[in-house]
Structures are given as structure tokens and as C-alpha cells.
Amino acid sequence: MSDLGPLVPRRRDMHPVPFDPDYKTSVTRSPRWPLLSMESTPSEETGPRFGHSLIGPLDNNLILNWSKDGTPAIGERILMHGRVMDEFGRPVPHTLVEIWQANAGGRYRHVKDTYFAPLDPNFGGCGRALTDEQGRYQFLTIRPGAYPWPNRANDWRPMHIHISVFGHSFGQRLITQMYFEGDPLIDRCPIAATIKERSQLDRLVAPLDMAMSRPLDFLAYKFDIVLRGRRQTMFENKLEGM
Amino acid sequence: MVQSLDTLVETASQTGGPYVHIGCIPTFAGLGAVYPEDLGLRAIEDGAKGEIITITGEVIDGTGWAFRDALLESWQADASGKFAGQEGADPLVNGFARFAADKETGLWTLRTVKPGKVKTRDGRLQAPHISLWIAARGINISLHTRIYFEDEDNSEDPLLNRIEQRNRVPTLMAKKTGAGEYRFDIHLQGASETVFLDI
Numbered sequence: 001m002s003d004l005g006p007l008v009p010r011r012r013d014m015h016p017v018p019f020d021p022d023y024k025t026s027v028t029r030s031p032r033w034p035l036l037s038m039e040s041t042p043s044e045e046t047g048p049r050f051g052h053s054l055i056g057p058l059d060n061n062l063i064l065n066w067s068k069d070g071t072p073a074i075g076e077r078i079l080m081h082g083r084v085m086d087e088f089g090r091p092v093p094h095t096l097v098e099i100w101q102a103n104a105g106g107r108y109r110h111v112k113d114t115y116f117a118p119l120d121p122n123f124g125g126c127g128r129a130l131t132d133e134q135g136r137y138q139f140l141t142i143r144p145g146a147y148p149w150p151n152r153a154n155d156w157r158p159m160h161i162h163i164s165v166f167g168h169s170f171g172q173r174l175i176t177q178m179y180f181e182g183d184p185l186i187d188r189c190p191i192a193a194t195i196k197e198r199s200q201l202d203r204l205v206a207p208l209d210m211a212m213s214r215p216l217d218f219l220a221y222k223f224d225i226v227l228r229g230r231r232q233t234m235f236e237n238k239l240e241g242m
Numbered sequence: 243m244v245q246s247l248d249t250l251v252e253t254a255s256q257t258g259g260p261y262v263h264i265g266c267i268p269t270f271a272g273l274g275a276v277y278p279e280d281l282g283l284r285a286i287e288d289g290a291k292g293e294i295i296t297i298t299g300e301v302i303d304g305t306g307w308a309f310r311d312a313l314l315e316s317w318q319a320d321a322s323g324k325f326a327g328q329e330g331a332d333p334l335v336n337g338f339a340r341f342a343a344d345k346e347t348g349l350w351t352l353r354t355v356k357p358g359k360v361k362t363r364d365g366r367l368q369a370p371h372i373s374l375w376i377a378a379r380g381i382n383i384s385l386h387t388r389i390y391f392e393d394e395d396n397s398e399d400p401l402l403n404r405i406e407q408r409n410r411v412p413t414l415m416a417k418k419t420g421a422g423e424y425r426f427d428i429h430l431q432g433a434s435e436t437v438f439l440d441i
Contacts, residue, residue, distance in 0.1 A: 006363065010440060015255050016382035025380030026257075028304035032431050035440035038401055041362045043373050043388075044441050046325040047317060048282075048338035056277065066276060087250050096281075100265025108261045111272055124273050126265045162258065162265055170317040170373055171441060175384055177256040191257060194382045200254040226250045236363070 005231035007040040007171045008087055016194035023190045024151055044171035045230065050096045052130060059128050062101075062141035066124030073123035075104025075142025077218040080178065080206070084135045084165060087229035091135030097225075098128040098164040099139055106147030106157075115147055140218065146185050158185035158192065167227040178223045179205045255384065258377040262313045263342060270342055282340030285316060285354035290334040292321025292355040297389060297416055297424045300348050301376060304431030308348030311378055315340050316352055316389075318372040323358030356391070362400055369399035376428065386439040389426050390414050401439075410437050 018030035058065040063073045080099070084092040102108045102125065105117030109125050129137045141161070148156050160177045167173065179186050186192050186205065195201040212220035263271035267280040286294070300308035319325050320335035335355055343350045352372075359367045372389040388401065392415040396402050405411050413436045416424035428436050 007441075011252065012383075012440070014251050016257075018382050020382070023257075023380070023382070026382055027380075028307075029309075029378065029380035029430050030382070031385070031435060031438050032304075033435050035438050036401070036404060037440040038404060039363070040441055041368060041401075042325065042360050043317070043319070043368070043371065044386075046327070048336070049327055050281075054281075059277070066273075085250070087252060089248065089250060098265050098281075100261060108264060109273060110261045110264055112260060124264075124268070124276050126268045126273065126276060128277075162256075162262070164258070164262075164265060170375070171386070173315070173375055173384065174253065174255060175258045175262070175377055176253055177259075191259075191382075194256075195254045197254075200251070203251075204254060204256070226253045228252055229249075 004045070005233060005236035007044060007169060008229045008231060009037070010228060014197055014200050017196060020190070020194045022152070023194055026194065040169075040171050045169045047166060047168055047170040047172065049094070049168070050130065050166070054096075055128065055130055060137075060139045062123070062125065062127045062139065065127060067122040071122045073103070073142050074120045077140070078143050079138060079140055079212060079214070079218050079220040080161060080223060081136070081138040081209075081212060081220060082223040082225060084131050084137065084167075084225045084227065086227050088232075090229070091131075091133070092167055092227055093131055093133045093135055095131050095168065096128060096166045097131060097137045098126070099141075099161050100126045101141065101144040101161045102147055104142050104145050106145030117145065117147065143180065146183070151190060155190060156185050156188070158183045158189050163223075163225070165225055165227060169228070169230070172227040174225070174227060176225070177204060178221070180221060181205055181207045255382060257379060257382050258313060258384070260311055260379040262311075262377055262379075266313055267340060267342060280340065282315065282338050285318070285336055285339035285352065287334040287336070290320070290355045291332050292358075293422065295354060295356050295422045295424060297352045297354070297426050298349055299426040299428060301343055301350070301378070301428045302430065306432070308343070309378065310343050310345055310348050312343040312350070313340070313377045314342065314350055315375040316354070316372050317375075318354065318357040319360050321355050321358050323360045366400050367398060368401065369396040370394050386441060387428065387436055388414055388439065389416050391416050391418075391424065393418050405437060413437050
């Protein structure tokens with residue numbers, strides 16, 4: 001019909017509030033003054049693209065991608081899968097999805113993480129994948145443990161996997177977290193609670209997906225991701241030479 | 243009742259957390275060679291056309307502390323104003339880079355080529371700029387801003403001209419500190435709070 005138009009403006013009320021006293025670090029790291037709003041330009045509408053040559057054969061298998069001798073990571077084996085699409089429901093193919101997470105005991109492989117749950121010698125905790133033509137991605141991993149963190153006197157993170165998605169436009173860039181159906185810590189978590197629109201938090205909770213689980217091997221959780229869309233009408237100003 | 247819209251709502255953001263480096267730059271985070279190299283190590287390859295520049299800066303919180311766990315990404319055009327993948331773009335300019343505040347000093351460094359001018363959708367020329375994206379613990383939705391250059395003609399730039407308080411414009415200007423060297427500090431709060439973008 002026509003060229004893709006500008007990015008749909010972000011609905012900030014559907015996102016977490018930047019300033020939330022219950023999440024203490026946000027107090028000194030949230031801008032106080034209003035953001036400058038403007039229609040997107042090619043600087044935001046374009047973005048980096050990554051090819052299949054980037055991806056190694058085990059990059060989306062966190063159970064094996066850090067193992068030195070093929071010993072699988074310890075924990076409850078799960079498949080995390082879903083689709084990346086835009087606000088118009090169009091699939092976002094060939095986009096890079098990166099994840100990172102704690103191990104089954106709730107410990108990250110990081111010099112700053114001093115929680116006394118043990119490190120798993122066969123688990124690193126990061127993975128990446130490119131979506132296919134339909135925007136689908138899959139990771140094989142272990143279910144991360146919940147863990148305590150220094151915030152208020154006794155705060156615990158629910159089980160979660162961090163997700164970074166590029167999309168096709170720099171303005172679509174998104175980092176979020178996937179939670180697990182049935183975790184009672186979600187409603188006690190000040191980071192989850194930075195999202196004030198309940199339906200938006202619910203969308204970060206992945207349901208158990210028995211249809212995609214593999215008998216005698218792994219359970220599955222489905223996590224779909226929606227990125228900003230680009231308007232597509234017959235009435236957009238076209239860019240000269242593009 | 244009315245017809246229902248069949249549009250979806252964007253997935254809500256969450257903070258990248260203190261260990262964002264594990265997922266995005268695992269070698270930097272100390273995970274070893276899980277990937278051959280970290281993504282976005284170089285904005286340009288050797289031989290890229292144009293002026294090669296180095297930009298250094300800090301990300302500073304509301305207390306004045308240059309914090310150590312910021313992750314930054316940049317995206318920009320090549321010296322002629324074309325983005326990677328567009329026809330005629332310099333194949334040696336990746337345009338994308340990913341870099342972090344130093345664990346000891348809080349300083350980050352971006353080595354790249356000075357970008358050319360890029361048009362807006364309605365054909366106006368934007369002054370040379372680099373788009374910047376900042377993720378960190380405590381940042382619930384990642385921040386977008388832009389690096390402009392104090393030694394360029396910025397007078398016609400549509401974005402800069404939308405800033406009502408002209409005293410805030412310098413927060414988007416990289417300061418020249420030497421031949422091919424610039425300084426760009428990002429203030430999340432305070433009197434010199436950087437202009438962040440909803441774009």
C-alpha cells in the first residue's frame with residue numbers, strides 16, 4: 001500500500017513509572033523533567049540488523065551453552081517460547097532476542113552477586129536467538145530461582161528471565177522481564193509493581209503451556225512480546241530518496 | 243458499543259537490572275567466551291570514511307555519582323548520512339555500538355565516525371547526531387537521548403529547536419576536548435538534567 005510511516009507514539013501509561021520510592025534505585029535514576037516528544041525520524045525508524053551467522057548452535061540452549069563437558073545445567077528444564085510482533089499484530093522476523101537469568105538456586109554468575117546459593121559450574125545464564133519468519137523464538141533453559149535483594153528490609157525477586165529485543169527500529173528497543181504463572185512473589189515485588197496498569201503486568205506472566213511441553217523432558221512457558229508498530233497509510237510523507 | 247480496535251498494546255518495559263551485562267555483553271561481565279565476542283564492540287571497522295572521533299562520558303545519578311553499572315547503545319548514520327543497510331551506505335560503518343560504564347571509574351567510551359546529516363520525513367535536515375539508549379538498574383524504561391556536536395551548525399535542527407528552555411540545549415552537545423575527541427556526560431537529574439526523548 002505504501003511505505004512504512006513513523007513509529008506509533010509510546011503509551012507511557014502502559015509502562016512502569018520511572019520514579020517509584022518502593023524501588024529505591026529508581027529514586028536517583030529517574031529523570032525529573034518531562035521527556036521531549038517528537039515524531040520519529042529515520043534515526044529512530046532504522047536500526048541494527050543481525051544475521052544468522054551471528055548465532056551459534058547452542059546460543060539458545062542455556063542448559064548446555066556454558067557446559068564444558070556436556071553436563072546439563074541443574075534445575076527444572078523448561079522451554080521458553082513465543083512470538084515477537086508489533087502493535088498491529090504483524091510478526092517481527094529476524095530480530096535478535098537476548099535473555100539472561102539467575103540459576104536454579106537464584107544466583108547470577110556475576111562478581112557483584114554474593115547471595116550464598118551456589119553457582120552451577122555448568123550454567124552461565126545468557127542466551128540469544130533470532131526470530132523466524134513468523135516472529136517466533138525458543139529457548140531451552142532451567143527455571144531460575146527466586147532470590148533476596150537489597151532494597152527494603154526483606155524484598156525478594158520472583159522467578160524471572162530478563163529479555164532484550166531489538167525489533168527493526170532503534171525506537172522499538174525494549175528490555176523487559178518474564179515472570180512465571182502462579183508465583184506468589186510477583187505481587188510482593190516492588191520492581192513488578194512499578195507497572196501500575198495491572199493488565200500490563202499480567203502480560204509479563206508466562207502461562208504454563210502443556211501443549212508445547214515435551215513428555216519426560218521439559219515443561220513449556222509461552223511469552224509473546226509486542227513492540228511498537230509503524231503506521232502504514234496512504235497519507236504518509238515519504239522520505240526523499242528512500 | 244463500537245467496533246473493537248484490533249491493535250495490541252506494547253509489552254511493558256522492566257529494568258535491565260544490575261546484571262544486564264550478563265545478557266548483553268557477557269564477556270565484559272566475566273562469563274568468558276560464551277559468544278565469540280560481545281555484540282556491538284565496534285561502531286566502525288578500519289577504513290570507515292569520515293572523521294574518526296572518540297566520545298567519552300559518565301552517566302550521573304541525582305546525587306552526582308557517576309554510576310558504574312550503566313549499559314549504553316548507540317545508533318547513527320555514516321559520514322554521508324546513510325544508515326547501515328541503506329543503498330550507498332559505507333559498508334565499514336556498522337552504526338550500532340554497545341558499551342558500558344567502566345566498573346572502576348564509571349567512564350564510557352565510544353569510538354566512531356562523525357555522522358552526516360539525516361533528513362526528517364518531511365525533508366528537513368537534522369544536524370549530525372548519534373542516537374543513544376541507556377539501560378541500568380533503577381531505570382524502569384530505558385532512556386533515549388541524542389549526542390549532537392558543539393562544533394557543528396545546529397541552528398536548523400528540528401529536534402533541538404523544539405526545546406523551549408534554550409539553557410537545556412547544551413545538555414545534548416558533545417564538548418570538543420581535543421582533535422577528534424569529545425566529552426558527553428549524561429545527567430539523569432539535577433540542574434543540568436539531560437534532555438531525554440519520547441520519540
